[in-house]
Amino acid sequence: MDLSPPQLIALLALQYALILGVARMSGWAAARLGQPEVVGMMVGGVLLGPSALGQLAPEAQAWLFPSESLPILGLIAQVGVGLYLFAAGLDFDTGLIRQRARAAAAISLAGIAVPFLAAWPTARAIGDTPGLFGPGVTEPMRILFLGAAIAITAFPMLVWIVRERGLERTAMGNLAIASGAIDDVLAWCILAGVVSAVSGDPGTLARAIGGAAALGVFAAFLGRRTLGCLSQPAERRGRVSAGDGLALALALATFLAFSEWAGLHAVFGGFICGLCLPRGRLSQAAGRRLDPLVGPWLLPVFFTYSGLHTRLDLVLTPEGLALAGLVLGVSILGKGGACWAAARLAGLPPREALGIGALMNARGLMELILLGIGLRAGIVGPLLFSVLVLMAIVTTAMAGPAFDRLGGRRPPKKTLDPC
Numbered sequence: 001m002d003l004s005p006p007q008l009i010a011l012l013a014l015q016y017a018l019i020l021g022v023a024r025m026s027g028w029a030a031a032r033l034g035q036p037e038v039v040g041m042m043v044g045g046v047l048l049g050p051s052a053l054g055q056l057a058p059e060a061q062a063w064l065f066p067s068e069s070l071p072i073l074g075l076i077a078q079v080g081v082g083l084y085l086f087a088a089g090l091d092f093d094t095g096l097i098r099q100r101a102r103a104a105a106a107i108s109l110a111g112i113a114v115p116f117l118a119a120w121p122t123a124r125a126i127g128d129t130p131g132l133f134g135p136g137v138t139e140p141m142r143i144l145f146l147g148a149a150i151a152i153t154a155f156p157m158l159v160w161i162v163r164e165r166g167l168e169r170t171a172m173g174n175l176a177i178a179s180g181a182i183d184d185v186l187a188w189c190i191l192a193g194v195v196s197a198v199s200g201d202p203g204t205l206a207r208a209i210g211g212a213a214a215l216g217v218f219a220a221f222l223g224r225r226t227l228g229c230l231s232q233p234a235e236r237r238g239r240v241s242a243g244d245g246l247a248l249a250l251a252l253a254t255f256l257a258f259s260e261w262a263g264l265h266a267v268f269g270g271f272i273c274g275l276c277l278p279r280g281r282l283s284q285a286a287g288r289r290l291d292p293l294v295g296p297w298l299l300p301v302f303f304t305y306s307g308l309h310t311r312l313d314l315v316l317t318p319e320g321l322a323l324a325g326l327v328l329g330v331s332i333l334g335k336g337g338a339c340w341a342a343a344r345l346a347g348l349p350p351r352e353a354l355g356i357g358a359l360m361n362a363r364g365l366m367e368l369i370l371l372g373i374g375l376r377a378g379i380v381g382p383l384l385f386s387v388l389v390l391m392a393i394v395t396t397a398m399a400g401p402a403f404d405r406l407g408g409r410r411p412p413k414k415t416l417d418p419c
Contacts, residue, residue: 002068019301044303085159086252086271119143184268184366230248244282340357
């Protein structure tokens, strides 16, 4: 389909209206079932792709989402995720983590090491199945990619659940967020290594490791001091001006661009920027304005963008269902079980350890990002991609109820308007 600029703009407006409508309805349905709204948004994105709409009305689905519009949807999705993690960084309490640094290190280490150990026999067992991995993907690459897919945490989803339940300023909530952030950075570095090996470009790995180190050093030693120059004028003036907002937007764009260039995805740049911005009038104003905007208005675009590349119909075969059961079992035990055990060994009470294990077991948004990169790089085929997407949805759907039952507290009841 060849679209003129006016036609493309009109189609994007129609897509956006449809995406928001489906996300609102599916989020409302998820909340009625006791799930976080974000789980419904994930399912809504899959429903708009070839797994559901493409099966019921393939011509309409192809007309609604032609290939010309996908790069623009992808850009909106990346910006939305980066902004969401920036808002999450504003709420992150580093003081609570300093008090429990040993526990965070133990949980994050277990959440990386055990999934990779579990990925070794799993990748060897399924590696000879035709079409699961791309041509030229060696056994070590399969193990590393599958290990990263099992080890990764739904960092934005974890943040969403913690904030939705009012735990963002508690030790348990911040401990789970810190452990998830560390695991995801390590998983991204490993993924960069696999992509580098497949593409033959060693610079990909060097940029990922160097970029992660640079962001970590900046956050630890320079962040608050450097970004303090943005917040000090507002504190002296007693109010936030338009110039303050523009300076913050430029700083955030720099973090997002650097994180993307390093191959770590925009989420980490956004989170580090929010984490390092000194608390005060500027951070409070940014949080107030972004919170009601980003989650409901931008994240659904990302879920739809991922859903457009998902083929759950490929899973509905005996071989596909057996593969899905194997991957799901290994993922739950390898990630959630390992993090629970590490939390208990670190001295956390049983309920807190179970709550952290339930939260760390969610894959959601970050898994979808990782899988999209793997699919574009030719590491995985459509069937394994779809199985891992299903695993991401199931583990994310499990996280909220399991957390409420095992280690957390239920969010306050609210009535959602489906319209």
